[in-house]
Amino acid sequence: MARVRLNNIEKFYGELHAVRGISLDIPEGEFTVIVGPSGCGKSTLLRALAGLEEIDAGTIEIGDEVVNDMAPRDRNIAMVFQNYALYPYMNVYDNIAFGLRARKFPSNEIETRVHQAADMLGITDQLDRLPRQLSGGQRQRVAIGRAIVRDARVFLFDEPLSNLDAKLREEMRVEIKRLHQDLGKTMVYVTHDQIEAMTLADRIVLLRNGKIEQEGAPLDMFERPVSRFVAGFLGSPSMNFIPARLAAENGQINVAFSDGLSLPMPSDRVSGLEPGREVVFGVRTEHITRDRGANGRAGLASLRVKIDLIQPTGTRTYATFQLAGEPVMAELEAHDVERPGEQLSLFFDMNRIVLIDPETDLVIQ
Amino acid sequence: MTAVSVQQPLGVASSKGWWARKANRRLVVRYIVATIVTIIFLFPVYWLFIMAFKTPEEVFASPPVWLPSDFSLDGFVELFRDGDVNTVMNSLITAGTSTVFAMFFGTIAAYSLARFKTGGDNLAIWIISQRMIPPITIVFPLFLMYALLGWIDSFHGLILLYTAFNLPYVIWMMRGYIEDIPIELEHSALVDGWTRWQVLWRVVFPMARAGLFATAVFTFIFAWNDFIFALILSRTEVTTFPVQMTRFFGHQQTFWGKIGAMSVIGTLPIFFAVAAMQRFIVRGISMGAVKG
Numbered sequence: 001m002a003r004v005r006l007n008n009i010e011k012f013y014g015e016l017h018a019v020r021g022i023s024l025d026i027p028e029g030e031f032t033v034i035v036g037p038s039g040c041g042k043s044t045l046l047r048a049l050a051g052l053e054e055i056d057a058g059t060i061e062i063g064d065e066v067v068n069d070m071a072p073r074d075r076n077i078a079m080v081f082q083n084y085a086l087y088p089y090m091n092v093y094d095n096i097a098f099g100l101r102a103r104k105f106p107s108n109e110i111e112t113r114v115h116q117a118a119d120m121l122g123i124t125d126q127l128d129r130l131p132r133q134l135s136g137g138q139r140q141r142v143a144i145g146r147a148i149v150r151d152a153r154v155f156l157f158d159e160p161l162s163n164l165d166a167k168l169r170e171e172m173r174v175e176i177k178r179l180h181q182d183l184g185k186t187m188v189y190v191t192h193d194q195i196e197a198m199t200l201a202d203r204i205v206l207l208r209n210g211k212i213e214q215e216g217a218p219l220d221m222f223e224r225p226v227s228r229f230v231a232g233f234l235g236s237p238s239m240n241f242i243p244a245r246l247a248a249e250n251g252q253i254n255v256a257f258s259d260g261l262s263l264p265m266p267s268d269r270v271s272g273l274e275p276g277r278e279v280v281f282g283v284r285t286e287h288i289t290r291d292r293g294a295n296g297r298a299g300l301a302s303l304r305v306k307i308d309l310i311q312p313t314g315t316r317t318y319a320t321f322q323l324a325g326e327p328v329m330a331e332l333e334a335h336d337v338e339r340p341g342e343q344l345s346l347f348f349d350m351n352r353i354v355l356i357d358p359e360t361d362l363v364i365q
Numbered sequence: 366m367t368a369v370s371v372q373q374p375l376g377v378a379s380s381k382g383w384w385a386r387k388a389n390r391r392l393v394v395r396y397i398v399a400t401i402v403t404i405i406f407l408f409p410v411y412w413l414f415i416m417a418f419k420t421p422e423e424v425f426a427s428p429p430v431w432l433p434s435d436f437s438l439d440g441f442v443e444l445f446r447d448g449d450v451n452t453v454m455n456s457l458i459t460a461g462t463s464t465v466f467a468m469f470f471g472t473i474a475a476y477s478l479a480r481f482k483t484g485g486d487n488l489a490i491w492i493i494s495q496r497m498i499p500p501i502t503i504v505f506p507l508f509l510m511y512a513l514l515g516w517i518d519s520f521h522g523l524i525l526l527y528t529a530f531n532l533p534y535v536i537w538m539m540r541g542y543i544e545d546i547p548i549e550l551e552h553s554a555l556v557d558g559w560t561r562w563q564v565l566w567r568v569v570f571p572m573a574r575a576g577l578f579a580t581a582v583f584t585f586i587f588a589w590n591d592f593i594f595a596l597i598l599s600r601t602e603v604t605t606f607p608v609q610m611t612r613f614f615g616h617q618q619t620f621w622g623k624i625g626a627m628s629v630i631g632t633l634p635i636f637f638a639v640a641a642m643q644r645f646i647v648r649g650i651s652m653g654a655v656k657g
């Protein structure tokens with residue numbers, strides 16, 4: 001077990017600047033999820049950490065050693081790959097034992113460890129099968145088993161679940177989370193799936209174009225995004241963004257939309273907001289609720305809208321309406337709205353909305 | 366209800382019979398065509414083999430003799446008596462050894478090209494372009510060089526030449542096979558604690574096994590079939606069998622029995638090589654490595 005420290009990592013692929021000055025401190029035993037859209041440099045960063053990719057600048061520390069010039073085998077890490085990377089010509093037992101053999105474990109030790117790992121992952125029955133005789137979920141378990149048999153200092157996962165179907169992905173997510181709780185090892189997990197990031201992480205590192213956009217605990221990032229990108233990336237369905245302008249009226253500040261509608265900001269959230277300023281108004285679907293009246297809660301602002309599309313999921317119903325010419329989605333209770341075309345009063349929870357500077361895309365409030 | 370259930374099986378049965386007959390007829394036609402094609406392709410092979418067992422009179426008999434009367438082994442006996450079979454041995458040694466060398470160095474070079482992008486794309490193209498040179502254009506400069514070095518009519522001379530000549534082919538083929546191996550398999554092994562050389566041995570070779578065998582067989586065949594280099598660069602000591610073959614067409618006499626027998630012997634190694642290759646080219650060997 002060990003902490004991991006990245007200092008100003010730079011990586012170029014020819015002209016392409018894939019990783020731009022990334023610094024990261026991963027405490028011992030923490031589950032860190034690196035998340036971001038496709039091509040943002042997640043895998044590159046992980047491969048650099050594993051020693052599979054040379055970096056052009058910066059230092060990588062594992063434990064207290066700088067490992068920049070250390071071969072992958074000497075870094076004592078374990079890695080799980082997106083496409084499982086199982087050896088097709090070896091059975092499951094040999095696949096799991098492969099890394100132990102490399103490190104010259106005695107054969108009885110190998111046997112106990114392989115069986116232990118197989119037990120843990122429920123693949124004991126499959127030990128003498130070939131990878132091609134396994135289902136996707138079983139293959140992924142073997143790949144994870146191969147990583148956990150060794151006492152690696154750090155575990156790296158590169159999108160281990162993205163080849164699985166939705167249901168299996170949820171199951172494996174739980175298993176990986178449990179694995180982390182049981183083993184207590186430092187884990188770095190790469191994904192482009194924000195749900196995986198939110199559910200698994202002790203800490204999320206959100207990458208964009210090779211740079212860290214924001215890092216923090218999942219709920220912190222979800223509730224206090226620093227930019228439009230973060231706000232839009234985390235959360236599903238993603239946050240609604242509507243262009244607006246700040247307007248002063250009766251001593252309070254309103255968010256005014258181009259179609260004449262406006263929503264008042266709570267009085268404790270107006271400092272630093274100059275009237276007249278252009279903003280992007282961001283609101284999560286779950287922060288728009290049905291106005292049931294007589295609800296004295298501070299910061300709820302009501303707006304009457306016409307629903308033009310509904311998508312019931314059973315537990316909730318997504319209702320879409322137009323605001324300033326933009327489609328806005330609200331996540332209502334299942335029976336709040338029955339059919340498109342209905343007129344409805346909706347509450348906007350103005351305590352939870354974000355205001356974004358359209359120039360910089362940074363969150364103002 | 367009952368009426369329907371009684372009638373339906375009848376209808377199904379009759380239409381099934383019609384389909385079955387039609388499918389049967391198609392199968393028969395297919396077999397006939399396949400048989401004819403096989404005969405056309407195998408006939409020269411048959412003729413070659415049969416010639417080895419014919420007496421000289423039978424070789425030229427008209428109408429042709431389809432089955433020799435008493436399977437004469439004279440051709441083979443003469444080959445052994447006159448020491449002609451030594452040239453087959455020479456061919457085996459030069460082709461076999463050069464194949465081993467070409468495969469070894471070629472595969473390592475191919476790995477470097479495929480994985481470390483050594484020399485970018487251009488080096489790989491340049492290497493394969495070497496293989497496109499017509500042998501005849503370099504054989505005379507080579508002759509002068511070999512004469513100077515005293516390598517004419519030597520095993521190492523021919524082995525080196527065949528190795529050099531086949532290296533581009535091996536590099537080119539193996540580069541493709543290696544590039545087809547999912548790089549994660551190697552990455553995973555490296556992280557697991559193996560060295561590069563161990564990864565080559567334990568991951569790359571098993572993964573590229575089919576390609577290795579196929580390439581080796583072709584490399585062997587190229588060397589085995591070479592005529593022009595061997596003709597110019599050998600004299601009496603290291604004559605290969607194709608060169609020896611030309612000597613059976615004499616001024617006074619053509620040794621048809623020897624030609625037939627030598628042809629058979631010369632074909633056998635290729636026959637076995639291809640048979641062995643077939644066993645190893647198992648499609649889908651890499652299935653299960655990655656999804657799908």
Ligand SMILES: Nc1ncnc2c1ncn2[C@@H]1O[C@H](COP(=O)(O)OP(=O)(O)OP(=O)(O)O)[C@@H](O)[C@H]1O
Pocket residue numbers: 013016018036037038039040041042043044045192
């Ligand atoms: N070996 C390589 N050679 C050249 N460019 C590369 C190489 N590997 C990655 N890149 C480029 O570097 C950038 C980052 O790639 P990387 O694989 O790290 O992205 P990623 O965040 O893992 O994306 P994904 O979610 O699609 O896996 C991409 O633009 C990619 O095209």
Ligand SMILES: [Mg+2]
Pocket residue numbers: 042043044158159
């Ligand atoms: Mg990736």
